[in-house]
Amino acid sequence: MQNQDHRRGFFKRVKLMAAGAMGAPLALASGVPAQETRSLPSARGSLAKTPNGFVHPHRVLLWENTRKEYRELQESGQLKAAILPTGSIEQHNEHMAMVADVAIATLISQKAALDLYPHVIVAPPSPCGYAPYHMARPGTLTLRKETFLAYILDVMSCLKAHGVRTIMILNGHGGNHHPIQEALPKFRSELGINIDADSYWTGANREYTSQFMRAKQPTSHAGEFETSIYAAAFPERLRPFTMADYDHAHLNYESGFSPEIQEFLRRDGRTFKNGRIDARGENKRDRRRQEEALLARPETGEKILSKAIEFVADRVKQMIAATEAGKSWPVS
Numbered sequence: 001m002q003n004q005d006h007r008r009g010f011f012k013r014v015k016l017m018a019a020g021a022m023g024a025p026l027a028l029a030s031g032v033p034a035q036e037t038r039s040l041p042s043a044r045g046s047l048a049k050t051p052n053g054f055v056h057p058h059r060v061l062l063w064e065n066t067r068k069e070y071r072e073l074q075e076s077g078q079l080k081a082a083i084l085p086t087g088s089i090e091q092h093n094e095h096m097a098m099v100a101d102v103a104i105a106t107l108i109s110q111k112a113a114l115d116l117y118p119h120v121i122v123a124p125p126s127p128c129g130y131a132p133y134h135m136a137r138p139g140t141l142t143l144r145k146e147t148f149l150a151y152i153l154d155v156m157s158c159l160k161a162h163g164v165r166t167i168m169i170l171n172g173h174g175g176n177h178h179p180i181q182e183a184l185p186k187f188r189s190e191l192g193i194n195i196d197a198d199s200y201w202t203g204a205n206r207e208y209t210s211q212f213m214r215a216k217q218p219t220s221h222a223g224e225f226e227t228s229i230y231a232a233a234f235p236e237r238l239r240p241f242t243m244a245d246y247d248h249a250h251l252n253y254e255s256g257f258s259p260e261i262q263e264f265l266r267r268d269g270r271t272f273k274n275g276r277i278d279a280r281g282e283n284k285r286d287r288r289r290q291e292e293a294l295l296a297r298p299e300t301g302e303k304i305l306s307k308a309i310e311f312v313a314d315r316v317k318q319m320i321a322a323t324e325a326g327k328s329w330p331v332s
């Protein structure tokens, strides 16, 4: 972003997109009754200015297109790549709605696709991810590792069948990172197309880590980093809290688990002695995350998002160039 005004406009658009990113029609999000939207021109409500002009932000989301729109895009030869966001539905301490990792990865994918419009389509984000170690906090959902990886492979093979030859998996959840990286060679050899995978913070961390992670042992989960992104893009998903409230809840994540919960934790290599988990300091860690969240600022979130979007758009652009040149990815 070249200047302040430009940046402010950009984040106004990010917020508009965020309001509509997870399925609610944008017209509804901005207060227009559903029945009125039928007769409205398609681009009413929120427009996103991209280097390629004004584009409705829904246009790059595969599931918001009709079959006619997808078919025409495919037949025009303009569809070059897809981004597949992966996330998790899991606890993000006391203050963040659990959709965080899915919502953030989807938003970044959507904005990067808009920057490359009309060449990139965003596949639906993974509904859940691999997060058994969060299961002690109620509300968290996790897939088995093999279910999660099979889901990704299945979606990618459909995209391939519909003409996509370049796919970027954009991950938004720490626990998914290694399973995806380990499966990447298999994905590539099974599908025989150009595939890459990375987590969005790879693009943001390099420049900003030191500024965000002030604590000696960084605890980015639900702390300053992610809470700042919420403050910038999803303020309606952020709840007010105080440390007094936190302490008053007397939370305990080190013992007292049901046999079912123990089983999920064991899946991730945890062991128990007299019902007490081996990971000592878990309660302290949880409290520190809550405290770090108080450092969150929307400006910090804007910087992280800008960097991450730029990182993803750049990567996909390079991948498309490789595919067009008949080279396999990564180009050696």
Ligand SMILES: [Zn+2]
Pocket (backbone or CB within 6 Å): 092, 100, 101, 172, 173, 221, 222, 226
């Ligand atoms: Zn998260």
